[in-house]
Amino acid sequence: MNKPALSIDEQLALLKSRGLTVHDDAKAKEVLGDIGYYRLGFYLFPFERTYPELHHRTHEYREGTKFGDAVKLYYFDFELRNLLLKYISRIEVCFRTVLTLEGSIAYNPDSLWFVNPKYVDYPFVAAFDSSVYTKSFKKNPTIKRHHKRYPEDSYAPAWKTIELMTLGENVKLYSSLLDNDLKQTICIKFGVRYVNVFENYIELVRILRNTCAHGSVLFDFKPFKRIKRGPANLESSEEYMNLYGSIKVVRYLLNQVSENRAKDMMMELQLILDKYYSYTEIAEILKKCAGLPKKIEDMNRKD
Numbered sequence: 001m002n003k004p005a006l007s008i009d010e011q012l013a014l015l016k017s018r019g020l021t022v023h024d025d026a027k028a029k030e031v032l033g034d035i036g037y038y039r040l041g042f043y044l045f046p047f048e049r050t051y052p053e054l055h056h057r058t059h060e061y062r063e064g065t066k067f068g069d070a071v072k073l074y075y076f077d078f079e080l081r082n083l084l085l086k087y088i089s090r091i092e093v094c095f096r097t098v099l100t101l102e103g104s105i106a107y108n109p110d111s112l113w114f115v116n117p118k119y120v121d122y123p124f125v126a127a128f129d130s131s132v133y134t135k136s137f138k139k140n141p142t143i144k145r146h147h148k149r150y151p152e153d154s155y156a157p158a159w160k161t162i163e164l165m166t167l168g169e170n171v172k173l174y175s176s177l178l179d180n181d182l183k184q185t186i187c188i189k190f191g192v193r194y195v196n197v198f199e200n201y202i203e204l205v206r207i208l209r210n211t212c213a214h215g216s217v218l219f220d221f222k223p224f225k226r227i228k229r230g231p232a233n234l235e236s237s238e239e240y241m242n243l244y245g246s247i248k249v250v251r252y253l254l255n256q257v258s259e260n261r262a263k264d265m266m267m268e269l270q271l272i273l274d275k276y277y278s279y280t281e282i283a284e285i286l287k288k289c290a291g292l293p294k295k296i297e298d299m300n301r302k303d
Contacts (some may be wrong), residue, residue: 012028019061031071035074040074043077043217047069048061076219076272076282077218080272081212081218083265087261088205091254092209099170102185103158107119112158118178119177120173132165140164143156186198190202191255191256192231201227201253202253208221208250221290222242223240223245227241233252236291239291244292251265266296
């Protein structure tokens with residue numbers, strides 16, 4: 001049965017009836033109008049009496065839970081999301097560059113190696129026109145100019161096409177390469193010895209990047225697949241399936257791109273943790289849901 005829509009006044013009244021303390025009604029209404037009742041619910045969830053139960057929730061809040069607690073958790077997510085996007089972009093650009101360069105050198109002079117079934121798994125090649133080189137893709141000014149100048153070309157060369165492909169498409173291209181030696185050449189550039197570990201790491205980066213870019217909940221992020229044992233040096237069993245372990249993977253790959261940027265990322269992360277660990281109710285959630293420690297100096301060591 002569909003539930004009726006609630007006005008902001010009704011939303012606030014419902015939250016109060018469930019035991020949520022609201023000190024400033026006007027500010028709470030402003031937040032509900034900005035963030036939205038449904039979205040804020042993700043950040044109120046950890047404060048429910050029955051958390052983490054999903055199927056038999058009472059929606060009642062623990063005694064002393066304040067509206068502002070959820071707002072603080074929301075802004076933690078906001079700050080961390082912006083931080084991760086900034087530094088994941090460095091990994092994304094470098095991965096694209098290495099993939100393009102190593103593939104183009106290995107298969108020189110075939111500048112269209114990325115759609116050649118001799119080098120790339122056939123399903124990727126067969127789906128390329130419908131999944132990547134679409135009408136929308138060909139409207140990109142770079143691709144449009146290429147085909148205007150070279151109307152006989154079916155595709156723009158690798159250094160143009162791969163540059164405009166999404167991270168997800170490039171991850172799929174890498175996974176579709178038939179030459180395992182080439183795949184290993186690429187993954188070694190990122191300090192990873194085994195192809196299956198690198199594929200796991202770069203897929204995790206893709207998922208985490210999309211989670212951030214789409215504004216999804218971050219504090220209780222869980223990888224779709226368990227993180228593989230590798231050079232990121234995850235220490236506890238929990239880290240293989242939580243946000244902290246995922247950040248360690250990002251930090252490791254970023255360190256292969258730029259040691260200075262990896263240090264910058266960890267220093268900025270520590271500032272965020274210092275800020276939100278000062279709130280007892282938030283510190284508990286960061287530790288329990290994300291596995292994030294209060295201090296992360298141990299992550300600054302050389303791997």
